[in-house]
Amino acid sequence: MKGVPVRIEVGPRDLENGVVTVARRDDLENKTTINVDDLATAIPALLAEIQKNMLEKARAFRDAHIVITQDMNELTNAVNGGCFAKAMWCGDRACEDKVKELTSASTRVMPFDQTPVGTKCVCCGKNLLKEDGSTDGKVIYFAKAY
Ligand SMILES: [Zn+2]
Known part of the structure; x- marks a missing residue:
């Protein structure tokens, strides 16, 4: 699972409630639940945010070195x-x-x-x-x- 930016967990209880659980690669601590109907817009937005965060982190690391x-x-x-x-x-x-x-x-x-x-x-x-x-x-x- 290394390198996977977003992991979407789909459990029986999640499906009953119409949601999935989302874990971000850059923030493994905080999982969030997203409504299944919102996935098509929420995931691209999440990927863009992860990209931005990783780039900021890399630039800060470079500048500090x-x-x-x-x-x-x-x-x-x-x-x-x-x-x-x-x-x-x-x-x-x-x-x-x-x-x-x-x-x-x-x-x-x-x-x-x-x-x-x-x-x-x-x-x-x-x-x-x-x-x-x-x-x-x-x-x-x-x-x-x-
Ligand atoms: Zn010289």
């Missing part, structure tokens, strides 16, 4: 703790390779939002701050693959 890191020590601690290390990167392949060699974490994604999270490359420490206040590097996520 992003750590902004400024140097290799912080990056190492973050990825060893199972987190995503969000960092500035100079763009040099040598730094990307060195991070992988030292931590076994690799680059995961370069987000569209390039708002700087620091001024130096997390690996080589090169200053990425330009005179006009912008930065030369890239915001990037490092993490271990599992």
